[in-house]
Every structure is written in structure tokens, then in C-alpha cells.
Amino acid sequence: MNQEDLFKKLTAHCKEYGYVFQSSEIYDGLSAVYDYGQYGAELKNNIRKYWWDAMVLLHDEIVGIDSAIFMHPTVWKASGHVDAFNDPLIDNKDSKKRYRADVLIEEYIEKQQEKINKEVAKAARRFGDKFDEEMFRQTNKRVIDIAEKTGIIKKRFVDASENGNLEEIRQIIIDCDIADPVSGSRNWTDVRQFNLMFDTKLGSVSEDASKIYLRPETAQGIFINYMNVQKSGRMKLPFGIAQVGKAFRNEIVARQFIFRMREFEQMEMQYFVRPGEEGEWYEHWKEKRMRWHKALGFEESKYRYHDHDKLAHYAKAATDIEFLFPFGFKEVEGIHSRTDYDLSQHQKYCGRKLQYFDTELNKSYVPYIVETSIGLDRMFLAIIAASWEEEKIRKENGSEDERVVLRLPPSLAPVKLAIFPLVKKDGLPEISAKIRDDLRFDFSCQYEEKDSIGRRYRRQDAIGTPFCITVDHQTKDDDTVTIRHRDTMEQERVPVKALREIIGEKVSMKKMLQSL
Numbered sequence: 001m002n003q004e005d006l007f008k009k010l011t012a013h014c015k016e017y018g019y020v021f022q023s024s025e026i027y028d029g030l031s032a033v034y035d036y037g038q039y040g041a042e043l044k045n046n047i048r049k050y051w052w053d054a055m056v057l058l059h060d061e062i063v064g065i066d067s068a069i070f071m072h073p074t075v076w077k078a079s080g081h082v083d084a085f086n087d088p089l090i091d092n093k094d095s096k097k098r099y100r101a102d103v104l105i106e107e108y109i110e111k112q113q114e115k116i117n118k119e120v121a122k123a124a125r126r127f128g129d130k131f132d133e134e135m136f137r138q139t140n141k142r143v144i145d146i147a148e149k150t151g152i153i154k155k156r157f158v159d160a161s162e163n164g165n166l167e168e169i170r171q172i173i174i175d176c177d178i179a180d181p182v183s184g185s186r187n188w189t190d191v192r193q194f195n196l197m198f199d200t201k202l203g204s205v206s207e208d209a210s211k212i213y214l215r216p217e218t219a220q221g222i223f224i225n226y227m228n229v230q231k232s233g234r235m236k237l238p239f240g241i242a243q244v245g246k247a248f249r250n251e252i253v254a255r256q257f258i259f260r261m262r263e264f265e266q267m268e269m270q271y272f273v274r275p276g277e278e279g280e281w282y283e284h285w286k287e288k289r290m291r292w293h294k295a296l297g298f299e300e301s302k303y304r305y306h307d308h309d310k311l312a313h314y315a316k317a318a319t320d321i322e323f324l325f326p327f328g329f330k331e332v333e334g335i336h337s338r339t340d341y342d343l344s345q346h347q348k349y350c351g352r353k354l355q356y357f358d359t360e361l362n363k364s365y366v367p368y369i370v371e372t373s374i375g376l377d378r379m380f381l382a383i384i385a386a387s388w389e390e391e392k393i394r395k396e397n398g399s400e401d402e403r404v405v406l407r408l409p410p411s412l413a414p415v416k417l418a419i420f421p422l423v424k425k426d427g428l429p430e431i432s433a434k435i436r437d438d439l440r441f442d443f444s445c446q447y448e449e450k451d452s453i454g455r456r457y458r459r460q461d462a463i464g465t466p467f468c469i470t471v472d473h474q475t476k477d478d479d480t481v482t483i484r485h486r487d488t489m490e491q492e493r494v495p496v497k498a499l500r501e502i503i504g505e506k507v508s509m510k511k512m513l514q515s516l
């Protein structure tokens, strides 16, 4: 199946099985805004918990807060967002479509990289065991040409972005012969800056009302509470403040389902460190965050780092953890060494000292910050994409069948256990309901009695439920049930009284957290 079809199927699956709906669908939808359904909300809660526990529960020196979405408007002046939180946009005069100019160039660079990789793969096939990749990359004329040209474009792009040179950004698009991905037209407008913050008014009378912003990142709520938390918690450096919450960005190009939304959720942690130690902590968090992703158990080759060439206005070093989505490797999390930029800026704008007195060094200074910032919705999409599978199976009678299965990590699955009476009579529904009532305090359980057992299994596979248990007539004699495993479809007979332990061990988040 091609990747575009796969992505369409994932989106359709999310809707059909109550994971994600288009917001305001009955009014034809609101672009790039989504609602989470009954299973989506549970999966989101579980991902949030996995992150929160990894940060707050497992670290003595990290605490969690919940700051307001609205903040004093000066926060955004100090942070640089009012002046610099812009995307360069460009319109195509023929198709009337609007694009992010930087994304068009980044995609072009990525395509050149793919061309090189294809040449390398072709040569590897041709030369077999004798293939020396390093040598090939250094000597093959076509590869050298593409790499050199791309290097020049990359350098021009980084310089133009750093200097805010919009004319040069447009010129790069022209020089690279970049066409509108939809219409193929190369008839481009000038490049303009577009601020991504949504604003609104605080106050009921319009003359008195002041303009405030919906936060475009949760991080600023942490910076402005740095002193409150440090003092009230008597925190010693290094220490971290974690937060999960909504953020809002008026994205120019909002495509790819929940990958780029106008209202989304971030999970951010700001780690305050001694100046001079930020490099070490940056490496520490880079490595630790990758471990968190890999502990989910998906293929390791689906993750990679992407170090930034083009740094945000506050950053000294930055890397993305990228995940292989059906539309390619894309960022799910950023790790940023933010220097003392944020606290120094707030100190300047609020006129109060935001320093830390270091008793070991006997001096005060503004701490440096290393940030980890992950999008909850993007993580959700990565997990769904890695879990979804259309699988051919062989039935007991030898015929072929197909099933769609969501191989979610059991600890994240919205429903852990589905309980089915084999038939809707002979007291089996009552026994099943009793088991459900007993286990619902430990796991999220679902009781289902409609349709054949096979259909009930299929539905739970599509939801991602790791275990189904069936109550049959034998249960009445010996108090045992069959437990069916989602991934292998194997069934085993176990005593009812052992269910809590068997399932509890498999769906617990503890193992994942212990491996971090």
C-alpha cells in the first residue's frame, strides 16, 4: 500500500472507531481543529500520564505545574513572540494556494537527500558485498553534484532565515525551480511574514479592553513562575518544571490531520541549570528523551535525531526527535538549549530579579535552561501510525481472512480488557458482568454481548484492546475463562481469580517507566 493510502486509512480508522473527529463536523468542520472521541481521549490521557510520570514521578528534582492559558501581554513581548514568532508565507498566483516558504525549501532539500540515498541504494544493489558506501559518496559524480548544490542552498537558506531576508528566500524558491505541489505552477508572490499568535480582548468594555494572546507554547507559563516554584519548593539547581497544556498557533498551512493543528497540546519541561553546564544537560536530555520514545517498543528505525541548522531566536543548540510518519520523518519533539535568554528577557521587562543564589559558588546568576518540548497530538499520531496494521490471517477452516489491528502498547490502550459471554443466555451474561464489575477498579473494561465472538474480537482488535476474555459454559463448572491475546490471537484457559494478576502485569506502565 502506498503511504498516501495508508495515511487515508489511518484517518478514516480514527473516525470510525471513535479516536479523532473533525471539529464542528456538522457545520462542515473547522480547518485544522480536531476533537478526540471516546477512545482518543483515553489514549491521550494515557500518553500524558506516561510523560508526566516519566518526568515528575521519577525525578525528585522535577515538579509539575498548571499555569493559565492567558498571560500578561508583556510576556509575549519579552519572549520575542510579538516580534519574531512569524512564518514566512508565499502564495501561488495561479492556484491561489498559500504555503510556508521555509517548508517548501526544506522539502526541496529533503528531496535532494532522497535522490542521493536512491543512488547509494542502487549502487549497493549493483556491487553487492564489495560495496564501499563511503568511497561511493566521495567519488560518484552525480552524488557529489547533488550534495554540493544542496549544501549551497542550505547555506543560503540558513543565512536568509537568520537575517530575515525574505527576498532571498523567494529567490531560493525561484532558483531551485520549486513548483506549487498542487498545480505545478511556478508563479509565486513575494514572501511575507505572518505572526502565528491568536489574539483576543480581555475586559468587557471595548475601549478598556486590552489585547491578550492565546499562548503559542506552554513554556512561558513556566518561566514566569520560575521564582514562585523555586522559592515555594526550595528547589536547588539543577531542577525542572514540567507542564502539560493547550497551545494555539494560527498555522498557515494546516495539513496532515492532527500533525499540524491550530489548537493542540504540548508537554514541556524546562530544566534550570548552572551557566556552563547547559551543554552536558542538553546531551543528557537528548538521550533520555529518545529512550522514552523507544521504550514504547516500536521499531527503533522509526526514530532519528535531526539537529537544527536554523536556530530559533532563543536557542543555542536544538535537535528534533523525528518519527517516521507515513509522510516521512517529521518532528515529534524538540530539545533546546535556550541559554538564559528567557529569564533574562523577563527580568528586563518585569524589572524584578529572576536570579538564583548558588550557595556552593556563593554568587547569584540567571540560570540557563534546557527544554524538552513534545506535542501530545503529534505523539498520538505517531503511536496510531506505528500501531495500525492490516493483516492477512488464516482461519481455523483454512480460508484466508483480513483483520485491522491496532497494536497499541498495552499500557496505553484505551480499553485493556473486553469481556464477552459466549451466548446471551444460561447465566453467562451475569457471570461476565460480575467479572467486569470486579475488574473495573483495576483496568478499563468493556462488556460486549452483541454479535458473534469473531466479530467482537475484530472490533476490539480495531480499537486496540490487548485482551478479550470469553465466559462459556465451562466457566460455570470450573471458574475458568479463555483469554485471547490481540497480537498473537492465541487463546489460553485461565482461572477467573488469576485474571487481575495476569492482565495487571501486562498492562502496567511500570515496566516501561523502569526501563527509562
Ligand code: GAP
Pocket: 216, 217, 218, 219, 249, 251, 258, 259, 260, 261, 262, 264, 265, 266, 268, 331, 332, 333, 334, 371, 373, 374, 375, 376, 377, 378, 379
Ligand atoms: N517551547 C518550544 C516550542 O514550542 P516547538 O518546536 O515550536 O517548540 C514543540 O513545538 C512541539 O510542539 C513540536 O515538536 C510539536 O510536537 C508540537 N507542535 C508544534 N506546533 C504544532 C502544531 N501546530 N500542531 C501540533 N503540534 C505542534
